[in-house]
Amino acid sequence: MNCNCGGTAESTKDAALATMLAEYREKPGALIPVLQGAQAIYGYLPETVLAQIAAALHLPLSHVFGVVTFYTQFHLQPRGRHIIRVCLGTACHVRGGAAIFTALQQHLDVNDGETTEDQRFTLESVACIGACGLAPVITINDDTFGRLTPEQLPEILARYA
Amino acid sequence: MGEITKGTVQEQARRIFICAGSGCISSGSRQVADKLQQALDEAGLNQTVPITMTGCHGFCEQGPIVVIAPDDVFYCRVQPEDAVTLVEQHLVQGQLVESLLYRDSQTGERAKSAHDIGFYAKQQRIVLRNCGTIDPEQIDDYLAREGYQGLARALTMTPEAVIEEVKRSGLRGRGGAGFPTGLKWSFAAGAPGEKKYLVCNGDEGDPGAFMDRSLLEGDPHSVIEGMVIAAYAIGAQAGYAYIRAEYPLAIQRMQIAIDQARARGYLGESVMGTDFAFDLQIKAGAGAFVCGEETALLASIEGERGMPRVRPPYPAIKGLWGYPTNINNVETFGSVPYILRAGADAYAAVGTEKSKGTKVFALTGKVKNTGLVEVPMGLSLREIVFGIGEGIQQDRPFKAVQIGGPSGGCLPAALLDVPVDYDSLIAAGAMMGSGGLVVLDDTTCMVDLARFFLSFTQRESCGKCTPCREGTKRMLEILERITQGEGSMDDIIALERLAGVIKSTSLCGLGQTAPNPVLTTLRYFREEYEAHILEERCPAGVCKALTKFAIVPDKCVGCTACARVCPIHCISGAPKKVHTIDRSRCIGCGQCAGKCRFAAVVRA
Ligand SMILES: Cc1cc2nc3c(=O)[nH]c(=O)nc-3n(C[C@H](O)[C@H](O)[C@H](O)COP(=O)(O)O)c2cc1C
Ligand code: FES
Numbered sequence: 001m002n003c004n005c006g007g008t009a010e011s012t013k014d015a016a017l018a019t020m021l022a023e024y025r026e027k028p029g030a031l032i033p034v035l036q037g038a039q040a041i042y043g044y045l046p047e048t049v050l051a052q053i054a055a056a057l058h059l060p061l062s063h064v065f066g067v068v069t070f071y072t073q074f075h076l077q078p079r080g081r082h083i084i085r086v087c088l089g090t091a092c093h094v095r096g097g098a099a100i101f102t103a104l105q106q107h108l109d110v111n112d113g114e115t116t117e118d119q120r121f122t123l124e125s126v127a128c129i130g131a132c133g134l135a136p137v138i139t140i141n142d143d144t145f146g147r148l149t150p151e152q153l154p155e156i157l158a159r160y161a
Numbered sequence: 162m163g164e165i166t167k168g169t170v171q172e173q174a175r176r177i178f179i180c181a182g183s184g185c186i187s188s189g190s191r192q193v194a195d196k197l198q199q200a201l202d203e204a205g206l207n208q209t210v211p212i213t214m215t216g217c218h219g220f221c222e223q224g225p226i227v228v229i230a231p232d233d234v235f236y237c238r239v240q241p242e243d244a245v246t247l248v249e250q251h252l253v254q255g256q257l258v259e260s261l262l263y264r265d266s267q268t269g270e271r272a273k274s275a276h277d278i279g280f281y282a283k284q285q286r287i288v289l290r291n292c293g294t295i296d297p298e299q300i301d302d303y304l305a306r307e308g309y310q311g312l313a314r315a316l317t318m319t320p321e322a323v324i325e326e327v328k329r330s331g332l333r334g335r336g337g338a339g340f341p342t343g344l345k346w347s348f349a350a351g352a353p354g355e356k357k358y359l360v361c362n363g364d365e366g367d368p369g370a371f372m373d374r375s376l377l378e379g380d381p382h383s384v385i386e387g388m389v390i391a392a393y394a395i396g397a398q399a400g401y402a403y404i405r406a407e408y409p410l411a412i413q414r415m416q417i418a419i420d421q422a423r424a425r426g427y428l429g430e431s432v433m434g435t436d437f438a439f440d441l442q443i444k445a446g447a448g449a450f451v452c453g454e455e456t457a458l459l460a461s462i463e464g465e466r467g468m469p470r471v472r473p474p475y476p477a478i479k480g481l482w483g484y485p486t487n488i489n490n491v492e493t494f495g496s497v498p499y500i501l502r503a504g505a506d507a508y509a510a511v512g513t514e515k516s517k518g519t520k521v522f523a524l525t526g527k528v529k530n531t532g533l534v535e536v537p538m539g540l541s542l543r544e545i546v547f548g549i550g551e552g553i554q555q556d557r558p559f560k561a562v563q564i565g566g567p568s569g570g571c572l573p574a575a576l577l578d579v580p581v582d583y584d585s586l587i588a589a590g591a592m593m594g595s596g597g598l599v600v601l602d603d604t605t606c607m608v609d610l611a612r613f614f615l616s617f618t619q620r621e622s623c624g625k626c627t628p629c630r631e632g633t634k635r636m637l638e639i640l641e642r643i644t645q646g647e648g649s650m651d652d653i654i655a656l657e658r659l660a661g662v663i664k665s666t667s668l669c670g671l672g673q674t675a676p677n678p679v680l681t682t683l684r685y686f687r688e689e690y691e692a693h694i695l696e697e698r699c700p701a702g703v704c705k706a707l708t709k710f711a712i713v714p715d716k717c718v719g720c721t722a723c724a725r726v727c728p729i730h731c732i733s734g735a736p737k738k739v740h741t742i743d744r745s746r747c748i749g750c751g752q753c754a755g756k757c758r759f760a761a762v763v764r765a
Contacts, residue, residue, distance in 0.1 A: 028463070028482065029444075029463045029464040030464060031464035031465075032444075032447055032464050033444075033445075035447075036406070036445060036447065066466055067464070067465065067466055070466040070467065070468075070623075071447035071448050071449050071467070072447075072448035072449065073406055073448035074447065087368075088368075089368030089369050090368045090369035090525075090563060090566070090597065090599045090613070090614075091368070091369045091526055091531075091597075091599055093368075093610075094526050094527060094599060095526070095527070099755075126407070127450070128366075128369060128370070128371075128407075130183060130371035130407065130408060131183050131184050131221070131371065132371055132523055132531070132597075132599075133221030133222055133371075133531040133532050133533075134184055134187060134188070134221060134222075134224075134531075135525060135526075135531075137187075142409065143187070144183065144186065145187065146188065
């Protein structure tokens with residue numbers, strides 16, 4: 001029982017961050033790609049990571065924070081294992097996207113942007129996934145589900161442990 | 162996969178094209194491909210019949226789509242279970258699989274190939290010509306279809322002559338505003354600067370639009386070729402393709418295409434062996450609608466918050482990191498190779514006097530045939546909605562088309578014959594926008610739709626200028642009030658006044674166009690606003706606060722489904738007896754109507 005996965009995983013993440021920061025240090029316009037990379041590594045953007053990024057790119061932390069909060073893609077809180085995005089774009093709006101969203105809210109007992117207590121799902125509403133021909137549409141991670149009805153949802157969610 | 166394997170002439174020509182656009186992938190086209198490959202292996206045809214994964218065919222409604230050459234037989238809604246039949250019956254026995262052919266909803270007849278289907282027959286594909294017919298991950302497929310020949314011709318001309326050619330073609334920007342492309346290039350070409358940049362705008366934030374996505378996924382080399390031609394014309398050395406992060410497949414395919422183009426010398430130090438050098442990289446957007454606005458997009462590439470800057474100076478003079486920068490939309494670049502290859506006159510022969518060429522639309526909403534369509538400019542809305550789109554789902558009454566997204570407007574049935582070109586749409590109060598075309602039927606509430614767009618623009622307003630930040634909020638509050646049944650006629654006056662101020666004083670296009678959905682619905686559907694305000698009634702039955710439900714006694718069989726689903730238990734009645742809804746307690750959620758299998762629950 002000398003397994004130490006948690007610690008090792010953290011240090012590989014830190015190493016990955018360090019490598020990335022070294023690669024981008026002198027490049028112009030690096031902040032957003034670096035934030036995207038850091039979020040891919042950690043799953044979200046912890047405050048300590050933001051401080052490291054600010055130091056490496058010679059930017060005030062407030063500036064980094066300002067950019068992070070401007071874009072919807074960046075998250076300051078840990079997120080669920082599976083990300084559900086419900087389209088509330090125009091095409092989905094007129095074909096019942098809101099009913100899908102309400103059903104998911106009720107089923108998972110979370111609001112827009114929140115994560116379930118067991119960290120299984122994060123629910124987000126988005127404006128257009130670009131599969132409008134199949135409205136109403138949701139994506140779970142990289143999988144797209146179209147022509148949905150609320151009844152189909154429990155079965156689809158069950159596929160994601 | 163893309164390689165054509167050697168065999169007899171007839172065998173060489175046999176090829177299976179499977180759509181791998183985002184729409185068909187989500188309908189399961191990858192599983193269909195796996196099963197088809199298995200079936201080919203089992204039938205011993207894997208050496209002679211190659212499978213090609215293509216970009217979007219446009220007819221997403223009918224996906225997954227499989228086309229088999231020769232004769233381009235068009236199979237739709239193909240399921241993995243159909244794979245064996247397709248191989249056995251079509252390839253081995255040489256018989257059409259009737260049940261998988263497209264069936265015309267009017268005549269009931271089966272169509273053999275795409276040309277026989279109304280959806281395709283009225284389209285004219287210039288920009289999308291390769292989408293669905295090539296493997297977007299194979300540069301050789303693109304080259305086999307006259308790829309990079311427009312660039313080859315451009316490189317034999319002077320940059321000035323290239324700009325002249327584009328000017329003569331009449332091409333206008335497809336990003337929304339329709340600015341003449343050649344003229345824009347001449348500004349950047351003429352601007353002094355030791356470095357110049359070229360940017361491709363693939364942010365496509367307009368909800369209800371996926372043209373740029375499909376082009377990037379289906380034919381990325383055409384966008385790259387257009388960009389290299391533009392770079393040569395203006396003298397840019399470096400370029401960025403800004404693609405929204407929500408489009409991972411587009412980013413992936415574009416990256417593959419850039420790497421291939423570089424390896425073959427279409428990008429890099431010496432483009433096609435000349436001393437012209439140009440290279441390109443991708444920037445993934447981070448999720449903000451306003452970043453589609455050109456100055457905000459540039460700020461975002463620089464790593465800043467994507468907030469628009471005051472223009473002038475325009476990007477052509479002072480753009481990325483202060484250098485002259487030319488920025489065009491994906492589809493604009495996608496139109497350029499054809500203009501250089503076939504000539505300005507060929508391009509200008511299509512379209513109307515002031516709007517040349519074709520436009521790609523994302524046809525969605527309550528129309529029968531949803532999907533991606535490319536039509537000559539000037540076609541009427543009627544021809545698009547009722548010709549290509551084949552009318553409204555379930556043959557319900559047509560109400561309006563929403564064109565141009567959050568910057569555009571809603572046009573009613575009376576304007577169905579308006580030609581779709583930049584100037585006619587502006588005159589009608591809408592705009593071309595990026596090409597989203599959402600069809601609405603009688604179940605769409607126009608006040609609710611206006612509220613929907615305002616909630617979008619209000620959320621996406623970057624907050625830099627006051628009229629947009631505060632004004633959209635106030636307009637949204639008023640619209641919410643009206644949809645709640647608490648509006649007054651003064652609210653309409655207030656909406657119109659606010660709209661005027663926001664339009665004329667906002668910093669960027671987001672605010673300047675945000676009131677358009679409200680103004681067009683007020684102009685063409687004023688009676689719906691009045692019904693909400695004066696009669697506390699939502700004619701389309703959408704606004705929950707104004708909608709109540711009732712049970713038609715003749716139709717109710719007493720199955721109790723409605724009573725069981727009602728969240729506030731306001732439906733009473735014994736099993737097998739007629740049920741009733743307590744109108745005073747009904748919250749109008751509509752769950753009962755959704756559950757009833759006898760159409761006994763109606764809005765009342
Ligand atoms: C709020 C806002 C959003 C925009 N979004 C896009 C977009 O997603 N894609 C695009 O090409 N242009 C968009 N534009 C237009 C761009 O500012 C710019 O005019 C366009 O990219 C120029 O390309 P074109 O000349 O080829 O049309 C947007 C403009 C505004 C004001
Ligand atoms: S509006 Fe929902 S996918 Fe486009």
